[in-house]
Amino acid sequence: MKQQSAETLTITGALGDQARGKILVTDHPQRSLIERLIGLANYPPVEILVAGQRVYTAPDSAGRLLLRDGATLMKLARHPEFQLGELYSNGDLEFEGDIVSLLTAIFQKLPDFSQRPLWIRLLGKLYLLRNNTISRAAHNIHHHYDIGNEFYRLWLDTEAMQYTCAYFPGHDATLEQAQLAKLDHVCRKLDLQPGQTVAEAGCGWGGLARHMARHYGVKVKAYNISREQVAFAREKAAAEGLADRVEYVLDDYRNLQGEFDAFVSVGMLEHVGVKNYPALGQVIRGCLKPEGRALVHSIGRNRPAPMNIWTEKHIFPGAYPPSIGQFCRIFEPNALSVLDVENIRLHYALTLKHWLARFEDNLERVRAMFDERFVRMWRFYLASSAAAFACGELQLFQFVVSHCQNNDVPMTRNFLYRKD
């Protein structure tokens, strides 16, 4: 009965009873740093070379880490969670072997965040003190999403330009098919009917809004604070004759106005910040008709832990993937009832592998747009994200909710899976 996840399994690597790795040098001047690094990483199944010398090996090695010199080793041992990405971006560290498999193998062995050293946990928690006010949110989103639509167009799907987890009906689905399937999965969960109205918070390049208008006959009001994305989305909607059914609003979701049959947010919650969850819930509660339903799709975690510090600094300032318990702070204070939660993390591992492959296919064009450091940063970001989903460090949750007294909900989920 089970759908075989062959491709996903290949990126997972071996698990379980591996024999422990061992340090190969006895008189290395930095032996204590090597010991510290290996200890923090819980004896990863890789080989490590420093300035060409093999200093650590393990059975079933997934690949090699090549460290330029002793200074590189010192930095990595001091703060591996930040420096792994940093040193790779600078060119002081190389991965030999498939980068996703290698990172997956390393991440699988890492102790749970709660078991990591105190200083690492404190450093991680510092970032939680920041709050995504309306002005900081605008800054954060500008940092990531306004680096150029042309860049994202190189490696996202060509159909709907979705920069969120796809949904693969089968492993042979293309990225384009999987992104369209994701849009349909979301629309079916919302049970959209022709003539209804939808509010969207954080609409990216507007692909979901256009898809809903075109294929489900609804009117959409879609919010986004990325100028580049909204400009792109408006142009597309006009070109496709959808401008009368899709309105893109360049504004914060907290300013959302009106009453709608459905609310949807795909891939925005990561940027909202836990402190603002009750306010997001208030927006949902306030804009949803009594019989409406809402869907929130976001990266999450099995338990609370800070964002990886390197990713937070260089890629996603202000981002945070919540646990299910934290998710509930959106709904619990606002009399919203959770109807359905689905975890599709393996789909995000696959999505990221597709993105990385397309990114690599377009290296020359990326280099021409930016520089080598940018290329290495983004390669590490895409590969380490794929690894984090593949090893179960990150999750992808879709929540469907309604007002708590709404009885006009489907009795079963059959309708989601019925072939039309």
Place this chain on the structure above:
Amino acid sequence: MKQQSAETLTITGALGDQARGKILVTDHPQRSLIERLIGLANYPPVEILVAGQRVYTAPDSAGRLLLRDGATLMKLARHPEFQLGELYSNGDLEFEGDIVSLLTAIFQKLPDFSQRPLWIRLLGKLYLLRNNTISRAAHNIHHHYDIGNEFYRLWLDTEAMQYTCAYFPGHDATLEQAQLAKLDHVCRKLDLQPGQTVAEAGCGWGGLARHMARHYGVKVKAYNISREQVAFAREKAAAEGLADRVEYVLDDYRNLQGEFDAFVSVGMLEHVGVKNYPALGQVIRGCLKPEGRALVHSIGRNRPAPMNIWTEKHIFPGAYPPSIGQFCRIFEPNALSVLDVENIRLHYALTLKHWLARFEDNLERVRAMFDERFVRMWRFYLASSAAAFACGELQLFQFVVSHCQNNDVPMTRNFLYRKD
């Protein structure tokens, strides 16, 4: 696309813009008590009569509350959440009209628990201080489940004797069909394969264990601390030739031993107590093979609130329905990953209506076993529970989880809904 929930809707009553009810007497000696009661209940859409005199009415009234006398009014106004059931059980209060519709109409208007008066909230919280130790749990379970298999047999389904929420494939399904459908829904979510082993915590009269063994070819070890239930379950399994495949263990789930392909618990979590959730998670983590999956099915809430005090005292000592956030205390500390959450509360409203109807059909036999007060207590318990699910005060959650690094999980939920 939506499955019409006609029957459920009829028990829901009208919502929204009802005109407010009004007090009909100006010079009644207990006018201030009436005002207090109506205020606490937020102007319910019912009529209230005290000693035959109509003292309160509301538009779209769902029925009448007949209070014997002024003393009854005083008790009810003092602590309505407890006294509604208490006065009805004693015969001091009668419901005129369909009892489920009437209670649903009252519950729908009640303010959220967090908005109720401080003394009501404090009283409710007192019960949370109790802990279900192994010996107290045994006492609690004995109180409810050991009052006689013959009694439960009168009004539960005849197929599997399920005292938990059924799953109605359609509204015309019988209780028997719906309970078998529930068992299959659970087994499909667990993706059971012939030859596998299953641990069950809190097995009731053993119906799920026998169903799994008979129809899915698995071996089951099922735990329960109710002597009467275990005796019944063992006898049934022997009579049906399943004794070699189902072992019923008269012991607390915390003593569960062994390693299994699946763990399942249907309707036990309500009796576990939030303090013991991490320990339950430890049991799941400890007994589940690396690629196993677990299902926990329980009554829950949209946000934390204490059990209704009357029900806790008379029907379910030590019981507590958790919010999703509280549910997560089972999984988060134990490196378990939530794959799927389904809320099927409307199915429990229907299930309870079926139980109540069968209970009423067997009144004379219940009276012969117990007494009139027992009859009224159980009628109130079944009807008020149906109303609580119908108005969205209670939820029914099914959680499916696995170890956090398990990638051997279905990519989609299609397999749950595929016709074999």
